[in-house]
Amino acid sequence: MAALNEFSLIKTYFNQAAPEGYLGVGDDCAVFAVRPGYQLAVSTDTLIEGRHFFSDTDPFQLGHKALAVNLSDLAAMGAQPKGCVLALAVPAIDDAWLQSFSAGFYALANQAQCPLIGGDTTRSSTDIMFTVTVFGEVPITQALRRDLARVDDDIWLTGTLGAPDLALQYLAGQMPLDADRLSASRPLLEKPQPPFAFAPHLLGHAHAGIDISDGLLQDLSHILQASHCGAQLQWSQLPVHSSLLGLEQQQQLQSVLAGGDVFQLCFTAPKSERSYLLELAALHSVQLTRIGTITQATGLEVLDAQQHPLPLPAHLGFDHFTL
Amino acid sequence: MAALNEFSLIKTYFNQAAPEGYLGVGDDCAVFAVRPGYQLAVSTDTLIEGRHFFSDTDPFQLGHKALAVNLSDLAAMGAQPKGCVLALAVPAIDDAWLQSFSAGFYALANQAQCPLIGGDTTRSSTDIMFTVTVFGEVPITQALRRDLARVDDDIWLTGTLGAPDLALQYLAGQMPLDADRLSASRPLLEKPQPPFAFAPHLLGHAHAGIDISDGLLQDLSHILQASHCGAQLQWSQLPVHSSLLGLEQQQQLQSVLAGGDVFQLCFTAPKSERSYLLELAALHSVQLTRIGTITQATGLEVLDAQQHPLPLPAHLGFDHFTL
Numbered sequence: 001m002a003a004l005n006e007f008s009l010i011k012t013y014f015n016q017a018a019p020e021g022y023l024g025v026g027d028d029c030a031v032f033a034v035r036p037g038y039q040l041a042v043s044t045d046t047l048i049e050g051r052h053f054f055s056d057t058d059p060f061q062l063g064h065k066a067l068a069v070n071l072s073d074l075a076a077m078g079a080q081p082k083g084c085v086l087a088l089a090v091p092a093i094d095d096a097w098l099q100s101f102s103a104g105f106y107a108l109a110n111q112a113q114c115p116l117i118g119g120d121t122t123r124s125s126t127d128i129m130f131t132v133t134v135f136g137e138v139p140i141t142q143a144l145r146r147d148l149a150r151v152d153d154d155i156w157l158t159g160t161l162g163a164p165d166l167a168l169q170y171l172a173g174q175m176p177l178d179a180d181r182l183s184a185s186r187p188l189l190e191k192p193q194p195p196f197a198f199a200p201h202l203l204g205h206a207h208a209g210i211d212i213s214d215g216l217l218q219d220l221s222h223i224l225q226a227s228h229c230g231a232q233l234q235w236s237q238l239p240v241h242s243s244l245l246g247l248e249q250q251q252q253l254q255s256v257l258a259g260g261d262v263f264q265l266c267f268t269a270p271k272s273e274r275s276y277l278l279e280l281a282a283l284h285s286v287q288l289t290r291i292g293t294i295t296q297a298t299g300l301e302v303l304d305a306q307q308h309p310l311p312l313p314a315h316l317g318f319d320h321f322t323l
Numbered sequence: 324m325a326a327l328n329e330f331s332l333i334k335t336y337f338n339q340a341a342p343e344g345y346l347g348v349g350d351d352c353a354v355f356a357v358r359p360g361y362q363l364a365v366s367t368d369t370l371i372e373g374r375h376f377f378s379d380t381d382p383f384q385l386g387h388k389a390l391a392v393n394l395s396d397l398a399a400m401g402a403q404p405k406g407c408v409l410a411l412a413v414p415a416i417d418d419a420w421l422q423s424f425s426a427g428f429y430a431l432a433n434q435a436q437c438p439l440i441g442g443d444t445t446r447s448s449t450d451i452m453f454t455v456t457v458f459g460e461v462p463i464t465q466a467l468r469r470d471l472a473r474v475d476d477d478i479w480l481t482g483t484l485g486a487p488d489l490a491l492q493y494l495a496g497q498m499p500l501d502a503d504r505l506s507a508s509r510p511l512l513e514k515p516q517p518p519f520a521f522a523p524h525l526l527g528h529a530h531a532g533i534d535i536s537d538g539l540l541q542d543l544s545h546i547l548q549a550s551h552c553g554a555q556l557q558w559s560q561l562p563v564h565s566s567l568l569g570l571e572q573q574q575q576l577q578s579v580l581a582g583g584d585v586f587q588l589c590f591t592a593p594k595s596e597r598s599y600l601l602e603l604a605a606l607h608s609v610q611l612t613r614i615g616t617i618t619q620a621t622g623l624e625v626l627d628a629q630q631h632p633l634p635l636p637a638h639l640g641f642d643h644f645t646l
Contacts (some may be wrong), residue, residue, distance in 0.1 A: 027469050028399035028534060029364040031461065034357040041352040044456055045443050046410040076351035087369040087410075087454040113599050122375070124450070129376075131410040131454035133367055138354065146350050211351060252358075 008116035013084070013102040018117050022083065030093040030118035032083055038137040040082075042074035049127040053190075054171060059097045063104025069213065070134035071112055072194035072263040076211040077204045078144040079136030081114035081196055087131040099143055112173040112196050128181035138239035142201060144209030144267060149227035153207055153268035153294040156277065158195045158286050161216060162252065163188035165259025190264035199265055207277055211268035215258040217312065220266055221300060230299045233292035236312055257302065258313040332416060332444050336425040337409070342438050345406065353441035355406055361460040363405075366396035372450040372580055377494060377515075384513040386427025392536065393457035395517035395586040399534040401526045402459030404437035404519055410454040412447035435519050465528040465588060466500045467525060467532030472550035476530055476591035479600065481518045481609050484539060485575065486511035486564035488582025506646040507566035517588035521607040522588055528599055532590035538581040540635065543589055544623060553622045556615035558633055580625065581636040591617055 023031040034040050047066060049055055067084060086105065090098075109116050114134065163185035169175045171189075195212065202209065203253055208223045216238075219301040224231055244252050269277060274290070281288035301309045346354040357363050370389060372378055390407060397404055411430065413421075432439050437457065486508035492498045493505040494512075517534065525532065531546045540560075547554055567575050592600060597613070604611035624632045 014601045023466065023468070028532075029366040029402060029459070029466075031362050031466050032402065033362045033463065036359060037354045039354050040363060040458070041354045042406075042408060042441060042456075042458070043352040044408040044441060044454070046412055046445050046454065048412060048445060048447055050448055073351040077354065079352060083365075083455060085365055085367040086454075087367045089369055089371060089452070093359065118365060118367060120454075122369050122371060124371055124452075125373055129412070129447075129452070131367070131369065131456075133365075133408060133454075133456035135363075135365070136352070138376050143352075145346070187356045209351075225381040266507065291461055
């Protein structure tokens, strides 16, 4: 533990200058402008050691993930990243850990053009924890929302499903270790890549959107409830991550349909937008898959190749209190 | 512990509707507009059980304080409250505690017209902790900043000094209990009243501002360093809280000059603004005291009645890591 106090901690590790037009770290508030015609979108998420990440997680990846889970929420609204603040609580000052954590955080902040403009550091009693609040801009009244899905919309998904949950099960000792599957799936758990550059281009083309943090079925259900409709998904079309191939179907169903920590985007759009969306995805190197259809009948079904509903996992997704 | 999950927790305790023009709790992001000609001011602060508050603190007052410490940062910029998000981590769901905490939070949010528009709830391993991020509006380029104090400015302070630190010492058992002094000082520790309605009217009249969270000397020093100047304070003019009267001078010096958790506003303004400021304070029922002068010579002195510098406390203020 180094002889640092709170002020030198901030100056040492979180000292990258804010861009022009921002009043950043070092005053009581960060201050910045929102472009005329745009609204501000805000999201906040806390990650706690032992609950959201293992104590031995590589701090560079943790710094990345702290911001990534919030960028995922911005993407779910189609908002463009604008800036963020970080509240960090650590039980002691560990130079190497802080150096690596801040480097991971800044690397993604720079990539996403989402400068760190303020924060708070404090000492916790035992666990490392951090809350990131992120700000984005979205054109007035155009945000993707949960309540705007329409009957016959296509349902789309970026990225793949299942890998974060599989990695989590190996790391938690809930499954016999398979080193190859773990090394293939672990990066998706520890370094999620939400489609923050792709998502703002969905405005005016997509209807409803949500990010997959608690599991596909649970998160999609939020759209269905808010939009008063249902959905049919095609199991054969779901983008199952390659690390799950060959596992028993029961395991696949659980990880793909109910596995959390995905931080990819699920959205609905009219059929007329198919070619636009596929071109957009190619332009941004985003894997994009059409996984089902919004239905008038409420409820959520996952159909097998014979169009029969599959039995759904007992646990529909992650809940921060009941698990 | 009730059988609630994360979603019903939010629906049960944090369910007040957002005002018109806000997209609030229940989507991936909160969304709101910033008025043309205004910038957004943002601040974030974490409070942790056992570090920032005692485990048996009345949860209503804790809900108040969670927001108050952030409103204090907005006041320090002269920003008008606009909205806030709350990230709450609790080890278990305690109905009565959550009911009271949320009531205290909403009471101040309503009073300050600072609606709760989003958040995150999660389970912590042992301690209760929460991070509030608050948003305010401030006219472009007019924010009070730390680096704008000018030589010969008056130094002003809202409220009183010393009571929160005195209460903290009694509650922590660092001083023999004096029940009368504790009951007089404790409300200022547990229910701080930052001048959030008064502060926006300082714009165009005051130069530099900061809120007193870590102690007058330490926080004022941030203004002096950023503005490259010094200050002389008059001990006899400092608004010492009545609960400290009659204590030894050494104790008073420590609590008044170095005591934290005050959440009142220290700002500088030209002498020509004296009558405006006193009228403004009267209009808002804010206690306002002129406590000293900004000097060209750097350094910070507190002068006694004979204009001799007083010996300053050994600990200049609260630091979240070195204490």
